[in-house]
Amino acid sequence: MADVPEGTAFCPSCRKIQPVGRNEDHFSLLGLAREYALDPRDVERRFRDLSRLLHPDRFARAEPRERRLSLDRATRLNDACRALRDWRQRAGYLLKLAGTDVFAEGRTFADPDFLEEQLEWREQLAFATSNADADRLARIAAEARERLRRIEDEVARRFADERWYSDLNVDIARRLSRARYYDNIVADAERASAAVRTAR
Amino acid sequence: MPRAIGIDLGTTNSLVAHVDERNRPRVLPADEGRPILPSAVHYGADGAVEVGAAAKQRAPERPLDTVLSVKRFMGRGPGDVKPEDRGIYRFDEGGAVVRIAVAGGSRSVSPMEVSAEILRVLKRRAHEALGGTPGGCVITVPAYFDDAQRQATKDAGRLAGLDVLRLLNEPTAAALAYGLDKRMEGTFAVYDLGGGTFDVSILRLDGGVFEVLATGGDTHLGGDDFDRIVARRLLDGGLAPPAPSPSPAVLRGAVAAAQRIREALSSEEVVEADVELPEGHRLRARLTRAELEDLIRPVVERTTTPCHDALRDAGAPRVDGVVLVGGATRTPLVRRHVRALFGQEPLTDLDPDTVVALGAAVQADALDRGGREDVLLLDVIPLSLGVEMMGGVVEKIILRNSTIPASAAQQFTTYADGQTGMVIHVVQGERELARDCRSLARFTLKGIPPMPAGIARVEITYAVDADGILRVSARELTTGIEQQIQVKATYGLGEEEIERMLVESIEHAEADVTERFVREWRVEGDRILASLDSAFEIDGELLAPPERAAIEERMRGLREAMAGSDYLAVKAWIESVDAASKEFAERRMNKHVAMAMAGHRVEEFAEHPRVTGSKEDDLENQDG
Numbered sequence: 162m163a164d165v166p167e168g169t170a171f172c173p174s175c176r177k178i179q180p181v182g183r184n185e186d187h188f189s190l191l192g193l194a195r196e197y198a199l200d201p202r203d204v205e206r207r208f209r210d211l212s213r214l215l216h217p218d219r220f221a222r223a224e225p226r227e228r229r230l231s232l233d234r235a236t237r238l239n240d241a242c243r244a245l246r247d248w249r250q251r252a253g254y255l256l257k258l259a260g261t262d263v264f265a266e267g268r269t270f271a272d273p274d275f276l277e278e279q280l281e282w283r284e285q286l287a288f289a290t291s292n293a294d295a296d297r298l299a300r301i302a303a304e305a306r307e308r309l310r311r312i313e314d315e316v317a318r319r320f321a322d323e324r325w326y327s328d329l330n331v332d333i334a335r336r337l338s339r340a341r342y343y344d345n346i347v348a349d350a351e352r353a354s355a356a357v358r359t360a361r
Numbered sequence: 362m363p364r365a366i367g368i369d370l371g372t373t374n375s376l377v378a379h380v381d382e383r384n385r386p387r388v389l390p391a392d393e394g395r396p397i398l399p400s401a402v403h404y405g406a407d408g409a410v411e412v413g414a415a416a417k418q419r420a421p422e423r424p425l426d427t428v429l430s431v432k433r434f435m436g437r438g439p440g441d442v443k444p445e446d447r448g449i450y451r452f453d454e455g456g457a458v459v460r461i462a463v464a465g466g467s468r469s470v471s472p473m474e475v476s477a478e479i480l481r482v483l484k485r486r487a488h489e490a491l492g493g494t495p496g497g498c499v500i501t502v503p504a505y506f507d508d509a510q511r512q513a514t515k516d517a518g519r520l521a522g523l524d525v526l527r528l529l530n531e532p533t534a535a536a537l538a539y540g541l542d543k544r545m546e547g548t549f550a551v552y553d554l555g556g557g558t559f560d561v562s563i564l565r566l567d568g569g570v571f572e573v574l575a576t577g578g579d580t581h582l583g584g585d586d587f588d589r590i591v592a593r594r595l596l597d598g599g600l601a602p603p604a605p606s607p608s609p610a611v612l613r614g615a616v617a618a619a620q621r622i623r624e625a626l627s628s629e630e631v632v633e634a635d636v637e638l639p640e641g642h643r644l645r646a647r648l649t650r651a652e653l654e655d656l657i658r659p660v661v662e663r664t665t666t667p668c669h670d671a672l673r674d675a676g677a678p679r680v681d682g683v684v685l686v687g688g689a690t691r692t693p694l695v696r697r698h699v700r701a702l703f704g705q706e707p708l709t710d711l712d713p714d715t716v717v718a719l720g721a722a723v724q725a726d727a728l729d730r731g732g733r734e735d736v737l738l739l740d741v742i743p744l745s746l747g748v749e750m751m752g753g754v755v756e757k758i759i760l761r762n763s764t765i766p767a768s769a770a771q772q773f774t775t776y777a778d779g780q781t782g783m784v785i786h787v788v789q790g791e792r793e794l795a796r797d798c799r800s801l802a803r804f805t806l807k808g809i810p811p812m813p814a815g816i817a818r819v820e821i822t823y824a825v826d827a828d829g830i831l832r833v834s835a836r837e838l839t840t841g842i843e844q845q846i847q848v849k850a851t852y853g854l855g856e857e858e859i860e861r862m863l864v865e866s867i868e869h870a871e872a873d874v875t876e877r878f879v880r881e882w883r884v885e886g887d888r889i890l891a892s893l894d895s896a897f898e899i900d901g902e903l904l905a906p907p908e909r910a911a912i913e914e915r916m917r918g919l920r921e922a923m924a925g926s927d928y929l930a931v932k933a934w935i936e937s938v939d940a941a942s943k944e945f946a947e948r949r950m951n952k953h954v955a956m957a958m959a960g961h962r963v964e965e966f967a968e969h970p971r972v973t974g975s976k977e978d979d980l981e982n983q984d985g
Contacts, residue, residue, distance in 0.1 A: 213570075218527070243763060
C-alpha cells in the first residue's frame with residue numbers, strides 16, 4: 162500500500178478510505194493549524210464537508226475494512242470537532258500537545274483568595290436554592306457566565322501573546338481550572354432553578 | 362434488484378415503506394391492504410402466531426396470549442419493567458431479559474421475539490408488494506432509547522431475517538421526510554408523541570445536512586397512557602354490572618373502548634358510548650372533550666420539561682418550525698400545548714402516522730446506494746455513558762448529545778495495594794449515582810500486576826457507533842505497551858443465543874439469513890486475521906518457525922473459508938485459529954506481564970448482569 166500523506170482520508174490512486182495516521186491530531190484531522198484562535202464557521206464548514214465524505218452512511222455497502230475505517234475516521238472527526246468547538250477543551254488540548262499537564266497544574270493551584278471567593282459563591286447558591294429564589298438563581302448563573310467570558314478573553318489573549326515565556330502554559334492551565342469552578346456554579350444554579358420552576 | 366425498506370416499529374402500530382422508481386418514499390400495504398399493521402401479536406394454544414389487526418381483535422377475548430405495546434418491554438431486565446406497564450401480563454423474570462408467558466402459559470417469549478414476529482410480517486408484506494425479497498433495511502427507534510433497547514431492536518431485526526443497515530431515531534426520520542419534502546432550512550423541533558414513547562429533537566437543517574443538536578424524551582410516555590387513564594375513568598361507575606377488580610379481559614375491552622372514544626373526541630365535543638365487554642359486562646359512558654382534557658393534562662404536561670431541556674441543550678432559544686409526529690399529536694390538547702411551548706403553530710403537512718416510516722425508507726434507500734450526495738444525517742447519543750466509581754458515583758465518559766459515532770477514554774487506577782482486579786460497571790443516564798442509571802454491562806478486568814495503590818493505570822475507552830450502540834474496551838498502560846480487550850456491551854443476547862433462536866424460527870432456512878451470517882462471520886474473521894498479522898509483527902520472535910507456520914496454515918484455511926459462503930465453516934476455522942494461537946497469546950501476555958490482563962468478554966457475564974466483584978475491586982478515578 163502506498164504511503165498516504167498525513168491529513169488525507171483517501172488514497173490518491175485507489176481512492177479507498179485510509180486509516181487515520183499515527184501523528185494526526187484534532188487540528189490536523191480538520192485540516193487546521195494548531196492555533197487557539199479559529200473561526201467557528203470555518204470549523205463547522207470543514208466538519209460538514211468531511212462528514213459528507215467519511216460518515217459510515219456512505220459506507221453501508223462497502224467492504225468490511227472500509228466500513229471499519231469510515232467508522233474510525235468519522236469517530237475521530239466527531240471527537241475532534243467536539244473538543245475544538247469548546248474553548249476550554251480546545252485550550253486544554255493545546256496545552257496537552259505542548260506537554261503541559263493541565264490537570265496537575267490545576268490541582269496544585271491553590272489561591273486562598275480565589276477559594277474564599279468560591280465559598281461565598283457557594284453560600285449564595287445554597288441560600289437561593291433553599292429559598293427557591295428563581296430570580297436570584299438566574300442572577301447567580303448570569304454572573305458566573307460573565308466570569309467565564311472574562312476567563313475566555315484572558316485565555317485567548319495569552320494564546321495570542323507573541324512573547325513566549327515559560328509560565329504562560331501554567332498560567333493558562335490555572336485559568337482553565339478556575340473556569341471549571343464557574344462551570345459548576347452555572348450548572349448547579351440552572352439545575353436548581355429548573356427544579357424551582359417544575360415545583361411551581 | 363432487491364430494494365431497501367424502512368420500518369417504523371411502533372408501540373401501537375408498525376409500518377413499512379420504500380422509495381419508488383420516481384424517487385418518492387411510499388408506504389406499502391402491511392395488513393390486509395392497509396398501510397398500518399397494529400403492533401399486536403397473538404399466540405394461539407396450537408402454536409399458531411397471528412400479527413396485526415387479527416391479533417388485536419383477539420386481545421379482549423384472549424388478553425394474556427395477545428401481546429400489545431411490546432416495545433415498552435424492549436431491552437428491559439428483571440425488575441426494570443415499571444409497575445404501570447406490567448398491565449395484565451404474566452412475566453418470567455428469571456433470566457437476563459424479561460419474558461412474557463403466552464399460549465396458556467405453555468410458552469414464554471422475550472420482547473425481542475415478539476418484535477421479530479411483527480418485523481417478519483412487515484418483511485413478508487414488503488416482499489409481496491415489491492415482488493422480491495427486500496434488500497437492506499432501516500428500523501426506527503425512539504431517540505431516547507438507551508443502549509439495551511437499541512441492541513434489542515437490532516437483534517429483533519436480525520432474528521426476523523432482516524439485513525439491518527442502520528437504526529434511525531424516529532424524530533430524525535421524520536425531519537428527513539419533512540426536510541426533503543418541504544425543502545426546509547433552519548432550526549426545527551420535532552415533537553413526537555407516539556403510542557408509548559415521547560421524543561423531542563432539535564435539528565439544524567442546512568444544505569442537506571440534518572444535524573441533531575439535542576434530543577430528549579421519555580420512553581414511557583404516550584397515547585397508551587391517555588387510554589389507560591380514560592379506561593379507568595370509564596370503569597368507575599360506567600361498568601354494569603360493576604366489578605371492583607375487573608378481569609384482564611374486561612380491562613382490555615375498556616382500554617380499547619377508551620382509545621376509540623379518545624380518538625373520536627379529537628373531532629367531536631362529546632361522545633356517548635355503549636360497549637359490550639366480555640364476561641357479560643357492559644360499558645356505558647359519556648365523555649366531553651373538556652373532561653378528557655382534564656384527565657390527560659398531567660400526562661401531556663410531562664412533555665414540557667424534556668422540550669425545555671432540549672432547547673437549552675441545543676443552545677436554541679427559538680426554532681423556525683415545529684413538526685408533529687405520532688398519532689397522539691392529533692389530540693387538540695396536545696397541539697395547543699405544543700403551540701404554547703414553542704410559540705408557534707405546529708406543522709402538520711405530512712401524516713403524523715406515516716412520516717417516520719417515510720423517512721426511514723429514504724435513509725434505507727440512501728444507505729443501500731452507498732449514501733446520497735445531497736443528504737447527510739448527523740445524530741447524537743441521547744443519554745450520557747459512564748462508569749461506576751467508588752462509592753457508586755458515576756463518572757461520565759461520553760456526554761449526551763455528542764454527535765455519533767463518538768469515542769472517549771478515561772484513565773483509572775487501583776485504590777488498594779496489590780489490587781489485581783477491577784469491576785467495570787458500564788451505565789447510561791444523567792443521574793449522579795449508578796443505581797439510578799441504566800446498567801448496561803458489568804465486566805471484570807483481571808490480571809493487573811500487583812502494585813501499590815494508584816500505580817496501575819487502566820484506560821477505559823467507550824466507542825459509540827452510528828446506530829448509537831456502545832463498545833467498551835480497556836487496557837493497562839503501566840508498561841506503555843498497549844494490549845486491548847474488546848468488550849461489547851450486550852445487555853440483550855449473545856451471538857449464540859440469536860443463532861439458536863434463528864434455527865428455531867420458521868424462516869431460518871431463508872438464504873438472506875445465511876448471507877447475513879456469512880457477512881458477519883467474515884467481518885469477525887477479518888478482525889482476527891488482522892490482529893494476528895499485527896501480533897506477528899510486534900512479537901513474532903516469541904514463536905519458533907514451525908509454530909508460526911502451524912498458525913499461518915490455519916489462517917490460510919480461514920481465508921479460504923471466508924471466500925466461500927458457509928458461515929459454519931468460517932466459524933469453525935475461527936475457532937481453529939483461536940485454538941492454534943492460544944499459546945502465542947499466552948506468551949505475549951507473559952512478555953507483557955506487567956500489564957497482563959486476562960479479562961473476560963462481557964458476554965460471559967451478560968446472563969448474570971447483577972454479578973458483582975468484591976469491594977476491593979472498585980474503581981477509583983485517577984482524576985478524581
